[in-house]
Each structure stands twice: as structure tokens, then as C-alpha cells.
Amino acid sequence: MTKKGLLLVTILFSLIFVLSSCSKQNGNSSSKPIGSMEQFKIVGQTAKENFKDVEEIYGSNSSYELGGVPFGSKQKNEYELMLKLEQVSPMTQQSFDNIRVKIQSYTNKILNKMSAVGIKHPILNLKIVDKNAVPFKGSEHLTTTFSLTK
Incomplete structure (x- = not known):
């Protein structure tokens, strides 16, 4: 050559x-891996896009707030979903338990997205509150916050 x-x-x-x-x-x-702010943004988009499922059950006056991990917290796998409803009737534990069950497909989508973006062992704390984001009058002795996992 x-x-x-x-x-x-x-x-x-x-x-x-x-x-x-x-x-x-x-x-x-x-x-x-993506950062925690980007993870929260993606999970928040999933919560927003799928909230129509909850509105179909509880009406268009229902709303939500999604909160992430508090800044500086060592717990990186926990988000809070505050579900705001106009009313819960009757004001019984069974009513709040039924709400948790009825929106399970919605909360599972959020938990699945949390896993998909790299959050290991995701926890979604579901708080059921009134439209002003305060506990319902008469629910003081009831469980209105549920810790949901995948």
C-alpha cells in the first residue's frame, strides 16, 4: 500500500x-437526571392537563394547588395536592374517603409522572379543603389528608 x-x-x-x-x-x-424544579414543572403540567377528570366529578368550581418539596427539605419525594371543593356533604369520614377513591385515577397519574421524572418512592399528600383552602367546618375530627403512594 x-x-x-x-x-x-x-x-x-x-x-x-x-x-x-x-x-x-x-x-x-x-x-x-433532571433537577427538582424541572421535575416539579413536568408533574405540575400533568396535574393541570388531567384536572378535567376531577372537574367532571366535582364541577368546574373545583380547583387544586400542587405544592412541591419545601426548599431545603431532605425529603425529595413528597408533593402536596390540595383539592379545593365547594362542599362535602354529608360531613362524614365516609364522604372524604369516597373523594379519595373517586379521584384515584387522577392521583395515580400524578404519582406515575413523579416516578417517570426520577422521583423514587413518590408520595402525594392529598388534602381535601374548601374553596378558600381551609378545612371544611365540621371536619375538625375527620381525616381529610391522605398520604398516597404508588
Whole structure:
């Protein structure tokens, strides 16, 4: 083989080597975990997009607030979902338990998205409150907060 042919073969192999190592690096960067703010943003979008399921059950005056991990907390896998309803009637434990069961498909979507964005052992604390985000009058001795897991 001539010097020119040997040089071309060397350049070709070098080019293939460089391109293959670039593709391996790009593949590794996609598996990099996302930060907690980005995780919360993605989970929040899921909560927003699927809230129509809850509105179908409790009406368009129902609303929610999703809260993430408090800043500086060591607990990174816990979110709070405050479900705001106009009324709960009758004011019994069974009524609050039924609400938790009825929106389980909605809360499961949030828990699944929490897992999908890299939150290990996700916990969603569901708080059922009135439209002003305070406990319902008469619910003082009832369980209105539920810790939901996947």
C-alpha cells in the first residue's frame, strides 16, 4: 500500500472512531437526571392537563394547588395536592374517603409522572379543603389528608 493510501485509511478509521465516540457521549447525556424544579414543572403540567377528570366529578368550581418539596427539605419525594371543593356533604369520614377513591385515577397519574421524572418512592399528600383552602367546618375530627403512594 502506498503512503497516500495508508494515510487515507488512517484518516478514515480516525473519523469513524471520533464519530462513534461522539454518538456514545450523546446517548449518555440523555440519561442524566433532571433537577427538582424541572421535575416539579413536568408533574405540575400533568396535574393541570388531567384536572378535567376531577372537574367532571366535582364541577368546574373545583380547583387544586400542587405544592412541591419545601426548599431545603431532605425529603425529595413528597408533593402536596390540595383539592379545593365547594362542599362535602354529608360531613362524614365516609364522604372524604369516597373523594379519595373517586379521584384515584387522577392521583395515580400524578404519582406515575413523579416516578417517570426520577422521583423514587413518590408520595402525594392529598388534602381535601374548601374553596378558600381551609378545612371544611365540621371536619375538625375527620381525616381529610391522605398520604398516597404508588
